[in-house]
Amino acid sequence: MFGRSSVLAKGSLLRNFSSSSSSGVLKIGDILRQTRTFSNDDVCQYSKLSHDVNPLHFDSESARAAGFEDRLVHGLLVASLFPWIISSHFSGAIYVSQSLHFRSPVYVGDEIVGEVKAISIKQSKKRYIAKLSTKCFKNGELLVLDGEAMAILQL
DSSP states (O other), X not given: OOOOOOEXXXXXXXXXXXXXXXXXXXXXXXXXXXXXXXXXXXXXXXXXXHOOOOGGGXXXXXXXXXXXXXXXXXXXXXXTHHHHHHHHHSTTXXXXXXXXXXXXXXXXXXXXXXXXXEEEEEEETTEEEEEXXXXXXXXXXXXXXXXXXXXXXXX
């Protein structure tokens, strides 16, 4: 279902995550990425779960009449890249909050790169509270979604 492509951009403070880094440690400034192309099936499955049946997601004519190029991928489906990235690197992570700003539409078939960057990490007992910058890019360069997340990461 998810195509796996992850990269650790820097390396060192929080242990217990899998990355291409030999140290297996996260520090401020590190970036984790995953790539995903959203399909028609993804949109249909998300719609069934969310009960969001807006015709902009299913009918090209309706989408074009509303000023879009074609059918849209649900914004929250695109944003689901963020908890996926975090949980794939930190088993047992608790996703606490997420702010979102939708910047540009995502269409069925677009390749999206989700990016999570550590901007602050605070230790609290045997876990860490991480503040993360979250971004999604279309075709590797066009910002389509951004925000910030907070997650509790276990040791």
